[in-house]
Amino acid sequence: MNSKERLDAIFRHEEPDRVPMTVFGSATNYHMTGVNFQEAMFRPDLVVQCVDKFQEMFPENDIIMAMAPGAMVASWMAMGAEAKILSTGWFDVTKPGVRNMEELEKLDFNAVVKNFVENKMFTAGIEATKIIDKKYGRQYPIVTAWENGFTAAGRIIGTEQEMLLLINQPEFVRKLSGFMNKLWIEAGKKLIEAGATVAMIPDPNSMTMLISPKTYKEYAWPLQKETGKALKAAGCRYHLHICGNAEPLLEHIAETGADMYSHDQKTRLTESKRRIGSKVALSGNIDPARLLFGSPEEVDRLCKECISIGGPGGGYMLSPGCDTAMVTPKANFRAMCDAALKYGKYPLKV
Numbered sequence: 001m002n003s004k005e006r007l008d009a010i011f012r013h014e015e016p017d018r019v020p021m022t023v024f025g026s027a028t029n030y031h032m033t034g035v036n037f038q039e040a041m042f043r044p045d046l047v048v049q050c051v052d053k054f055q056e057m058f059p060e061n062d063i064i065m066a067m068a069p070g071a072m073v074a075s076w077m078a079m080g081a082e083a084k085i086l087s088t089g090w091f092d093v094t095k096p097g098v099r100n101m102e103e104l105e106k107l108d109f110n111a112v113v114k115n116f117v118e119n120k121m122f123t124a125g126i127e128a129t130k131i132i133d134k135k136y137g138r139q140y141p142i143v144t145a146w147e148n149g150f151t152a153a154g155r156i157i158g159t160e161q162e163m164l165l166l167i168n169q170p171e172f173v174r175k176l177s178g179f180m181n182k183l184w185i186e187a188g189k190k191l192i193e194a195g196a197t198v199a200m201i202p203d204p205n206s207m208t209m210l211i212s213p214k215t216y217k218e219y220a221w222p223l224q225k226e227t228g229k230a231l232k233a234a235g236c237r238y239h240l241h242i243c244g245n246a247e248p249l250l251e252h253i254a255e256t257g258a259d260m261y262s263h264d265q266k267t268r269l270t271e272s273k274r275r276i277g278s279k280v281a282l283s284g285n286i287d288p289a290r291l292l293f294g295s296p297e298e299v300d301r302l303c304k305e306c307i308s309i310g311g312p313g314g315g316y317m318l319s320p321g322c323d324t325a326m327v328t329p330k331a332n333f334r335a336m337c338d339a340a341l342k343y344g345k346y347p348l349k350v
Helices: 003-011 028-033 044-057 071-078 101-105 109-117 120-136 149-157 159-168 170-193 213-233 247-253 269-276 288-293 296-310 330-343
Strands: 082-085 091-095 142-145 198-202 237-242 260-263 281-286 316-320
Touching: 003 316, 028 044, 044 120, 071 082, 071 091, 071 109, 071 120, 071 149, 071 170, 091 149, 101 170, 109 120, 109 170, 120 142, 120 170, 142 170, 149 159, 149 170, 149 213, 159 170, 170 198, 170 213, 198 213, 213 237, 213 247, 237 247, 247 269, 260 269, 269 281, 269 296, 281 288, 281 296, 288 296, 288 330, 296 316, 296 330, 316 330
Parallel strands: 142 198, 198 237, 237 260, 260 281, 281 316
Antiparallel strands: 082 091
């Protein structure tokens, strides 16, 4: 089986030849391959170079992440926000965009979409996706990524402000979140047309460490379902990620239309496998902190444990529980790859 066939099998909840796996990171891949992260925000050739070098290091990696790193920044800028690269290697908003309902209602949605998708950082993502699909698309699923509307709204106004406004101005949060969700759905269609076959959609602001399950169901869940419907209509697989302990949300997650749920190490794989493993393919959940600070032997042990829980019956991909640190040791990524080969071949013997 090639990687594309392997992923298709787990989406069908079947056992492939082995447990598929991925090692990934937002800035980690660039740091590990020596490709300049900031330059890659504007240059599709550097995005492709990063993919090429990363696959040479880890040929067992079963998904190809095609997105240029600046595409999300382009969406923030279209909403009037400013951003910069942080010391962690990633980026964040430094000056908020729209601040209230009055400013939001003045926006022309079509004009914002145009401003976003014509930004050089977004078009770099389109061009990179086309090149990567042509090069890898027959063998690998081509993965793009963006944040769902509830989290995207938090980027524009600040997460702390979003939490406060849920109390003081909940309708503004709802409308801004809906605006951002529709904005990214429109942009996402262009990434899918360029060759992306899987959309990895993180929604960290919907985690239970920030909002209650009740608030999740009222504000974040409808947008996650909207994204699922749009991706299905576009013929793209939906890979949803929620950080933190998502156990109180599992049954709702299974109803978002997601083909795969990627979960943090704080969510027990035993629970997700038991409760929703027959409905949604699962991905996770090696602790990124152990990938950063642990030994290859520890990583091997953690991978073996995850494969023994998630692997039986198929429907499982081995991966980090969340984004990995920029300086994660290469040896620990190698240990994950080796563990997938050692313990993940069907029929499983772990």
